Amino acid sequence: MNIIVCLKQVPDTEAPIRIRPDGTGIDETGLNLVMNYYDEHATEAALRLREQFGGTVTAVAVGPERAREALRQALAMGADEAALLRDPQLDGADHLQVARALAAFITPRTPDVVICGKLSTDDNAAVVGPALAEVLDLPQATAIARLEVDPNRARATVHRELEGAVEVLEVPLPALFTVERSLNEPRYPSLPGIMKAKRKEIAVMDLAALGLSPEEVGSPGAVLERLTSPPGRTAGVQVNGAEPEAAVEAIITFLSERAKVL
Amino acid sequence: MNLELSEEHRLLQATVREFAAREIAPAAARLDREARYPAELIARAAALGLMGLMIPEQYGGAGMDGVANVIVQEELARASAGVQVIVSVNNSLVADPILRFGTEEQKRRYLPPLTEGRSLGCYCLTESSAGSDAMALETRAGLRGGEWVITGRKLFVTNGVEADLCIVYARSEDVPGARGLSAFLVEKSFPGIQVGKVEHKLGIRCSSTAEILLDDCRVPAENLLGRRGEGGKIALATLDGGRIGIAAQAIGLARAALEEATAYVSQRRLFGRALRDFQATQWALADMATRTDAARLLAYRAAWLRDRGERCTREAAVAKLIASETAMWATHRAVQLFGGYGYIQDYPLERYFRDAKITEIYEGTSEILRLVISRDVLGSKGTARP
Numbered sequence: 001m002n003i004i005v006c007l008k009q010v011p012d013t014e015a016p017i018r019i020r021p022d023g024t025g026i027d028e029t030g031l032n033l034v035m036n037y038y039d040e041h042a043t044e045a046a047l048r049l050r051e052q053f054g055g056t057v058t059a060v061a062v063g064p065e066r067a068r069e070a071l072r073q074a075l076a077m078g079a080d081e082a083a084l085l086r087d088p089q090l091d092g093a094d095h096l097q098v099a100r101a102l103a104a105f106i107t108p109r110t111p112d113v114v115i116c117g118k119l120s121t122d123d124n125a126a127v128v129g130p131a132l133a134e135v136l137d138l139p140q141a142t143a144i145a146r147l148e149v150d151p152n153r154a155r156a157t158v159h160r161e162l163e164g165a166v167e168v169l170e171v172p173l174p175a176l177f178t179v180e181r182s183l184n185e186p187r188y189p190s191l192p193g194i195m196k197a198k199r200k201e202i203a204v205m206d207l208a209a210l211g212l213s214p215e216e217v218g219s220p221g222a223v224l225e226r227l228t229s230p231p232g233r234t235a236g237v238q239v240n241g242a243e244p245e246a247a248v249e250a251i252i253t254f255l256s257e258r259a260k261v262l
Numbered sequence: 263m264n265l266e267l268s269e270e271h272r273l274l275q276a277t278v279r280e281f282a283a284r285e286i287a288p289a290a291a292r293l294d295r296e297a298r299y300p301a302e303l304i305a306r307a308a309a310l311g312l313m314g315l316m317i318p319e320q321y322g323g324a325g326m327d328g329v330a331n332v333i334v335q336e337e338l339a340r341a342s343a344g345v346q347v348i349v350s351v352n353n354s355l356v357a358d359p360i361l362r363f364g365t366e367e368q369k370r371r372y373l374p375p376l377t378e379g380r381s382l383g384c385y386c387l388t389e390s391s392a393g394s395d396a397m398a399l400e401t402r403a404g405l406r407g408g409e410w411v412i413t414g415r416k417l418f419v420t421n422g423v424e425a426d427l428c429i430v431y432a433r434s435e436d437v438p439g440a441r442g443l444s445a446f447l448v449e450k451s452f453p454g455i456q457v458g459k460v461e462h463k464l465g466i467r468c469s470s471t472a473e474i475l476l477d478d479c480r481v482p483a484e485n486l487l488g489r490r491g492e493g494g495k496i497a498l499a500t501l502d503g504g505r506i507g508i509a510a511q512a513i514g515l516a517r518a519a520l521e522e523a524t525a526y527v528s529q530r531r532l533f534g535r536a537l538r539d540f541q542a543t544q545w546a547l548a549d550m551a552t553r554t555d556a557a558r559l560l561a562y563r564a565a566w567l568r569d570r571g572e573r574c575t576r577e578a579a580v581a582k583l584i585a586s587e588t589a590m591w592a593t594h595r596a597v598q599l600f601g602g603y604g605y606i607q608d609y610p611l612e613r614y615f616r617d618a619k620i621t622e623i624y625e626g627t628s629e630i631l632r633l634v635i636s637r638d639v640l641g642s643k644g645t646a647r648p
């Protein structure tokens with residue numbers, strides 16, 4: 001089974017985010033960057049398919065030079081190959097451009113399954129996966145929480161968790177899936193895995209190497225105008241020393257008139 | 263000069279940090295209270311490759327360097343110094359000397375089980391009247407009918423209860439001091455070896471500390487490790503690596519104290535202010551951070567020298583000395599910052615404080631390390647290295 005997993009390097013969700021003074025992006029100095037958590041689950045899903053059915057797992061990322069580290073992690077977890085798609089024209093690319101670059105890499109490799117995280121925790125857009133399926137012209141199922149593949153019938157059965165229900169879909173392969181975190185428990189890269197990953201080459205490809213012309217990638221439809229911090233939290237209201245009845249009264253007044261939640 | 267960790271060192275650090283935070287830290291207080299050997303955690307550590315991390319792949323290890331070992335041991339000790347010492351002894355005091363001094367046959371027989379977690383190792387040097395003065399040990403080994411026969415009592419053996427393989431140092435030659443010693447690979451299943459008294463102790467309580475009794479224990483001739491009379495040299499060379507592991511343990515404890523204290527002082531309010539707003543608090547944290555940094559860099563230096571195959575006896579002693587005294591001092595300081603909460607078991611500070619003390623004692627007390635360092639500083643005529 002030929003499996004491709006798409007992944008992204010993002011700031012650690014626990015890291016404090018500082019915005020550059022000019023609002024053009026976030027300040028990355030000293031920022032801890034990690035593989036997007038959803039992509040760890042995507043990588044795990046890919047590795048499990050390979051363990052079940054054989055084949056190869058190829059990890060691919062669009063990003064700057066530093067995104068190598070996330071690919072190295074995928075290799076250390078057990079991926080067979082990794083490629084970094086890096087080109088000046090992809091700096092500041094929007095989701096559709098990223099999808100086009102990924103598609104140019106993926107198409108000639110004729111995968112059986114393409115797996116992405118449901119979203120990346122930096123911009124929470126959840127767009128690249130679905131857009132990539134469109135560009136590749138593959139059937140897709142998003143946010144899957146369970147995946148069973150029957151290679152003989154070239155079909156997959158997936159579960160999607162909806163509010164109050166589980167949707168069960170049968171999807172013909174090849175297909176693209178985006179995964180929910182409840183799908184699996186990602187493995188840790190083992191120490192021998194880290195050493196093996198160190199010896200592997202990460203292919204770096206620019207748009208020319210992908211056979212994409214600048215026109216085919218297009219210009220971003222959405223351009224980042226400015227990042228601003230959310231307004232700081234204002235001090236809360238304390239109800240001190242009042243009799244219980246009076247305190248309850250004060251809280252109800254607050255909830256209905258100030259917070260407007262009652 | 264390059265003080266940057268490599269890409270694989272950083273990946274290793276992130277991996278072990280997450281493993282330690284998710285799997286070890288939640289169990290640490292209970293393991294300490296119950297003084298119970300964490301068999302499941304050790305099995306998972308082995309599955310990750312942590313039990314033979316400096317052993318080449320051909321013997322089942324991860325093939326990493328000594329700097330990687332410092333990184334791993336710090337992260338493990340940050341979560342539990344007890345769990346960490348179980349791992350550290352297996353790596354530095356057992357697998358490492360087999361790799362350095364063992365025959366090809368010994369390496370093939372003993373290293374894969376040790377690195378894969380199918381077997382656990384222990385290091386049996388200390389005796390009741392040979393601790394700091396280890397080279398005065400009295401356990402005897404003699405050749406009888408083509409076999410070694412060993413008799414003696416080993417004390418304070420880490421992993422002594424659970425270990426399957428013991429490296430036993432014994433006097434095989436009629437010579438006093440280091441040159442009369444040899445090292446032996448003794449399986450627990452050999453006739454004549456058993457576990458004696460199991461100690462109750464102040465800290466690192468989930469790691470066992472036991473007496474190992476040898477009574478006419480019969481050991482095949484091919485289980486001599488290194489050459490006859492080389493035991494003292496092997497014991498000391500092994501301790502260079504072991505001390506780097508204990509330095510890393512101490513650094514993990516000092517960092518634990520610093521991180522917990524930093525979080526606590528931000529949230530604790532008194533006299534209308536946060537505890538962090540008092541300058542006395544700020545200076546305490548600054549000193550803790552400074553000493554921990556210094557200790558870590560010195561441990562990296564010692565490991566780096568050892569990786570290059572250079573002598574590092576002095577540097578390993580320096581690293582362990584400063585790291586263990588930093589751990590003791592920093593955990594003491596952090597308990598104080600927590601006030602009463604530092605003294606009770608609902609918080610981890612009292613455990614760090616209890617765990618820290620052993621780092622000043624085993625694998626060379628602080629006094630013995632000062633002896634090692636000062637000997638090198640003073641040298642004999644013409645070899646002084648002030």
Ligand SMILES: Cc1cc2nc3c(=O)[nH]c(=O)nc-3n(C[C@H](O)[C@H](O)[C@H](O)COP(=O)(O)OP(=O)(O)OC[C@H]3O[C@@H](n4cnc5c(N)ncnc54)[C@H](O)[C@@H]3O)c2cc1C
Nearest residue numbers: 385386387388393394395418419420471624625626627629
């Ligand atoms: C929990 C634990 C685990 C251990 N694990 C192991 C293990 O796995 N394997 C093993 O072989 N041993 C192990 N040990 C033993 C440990 O290494 C010894 O306890 C240590 O080396 C000190 O020896 P001692 O206890 O005999 O103290 P002593 O040697 O009697 O020392 C007593 C005091 O005298 C001081 N002193 C000694 N010599 C001098 C000097 N020349 N100048 C000034 N002061 C001096 C010492 O520093 C110390 O303060 C362990 C001990 C403990 C407590």
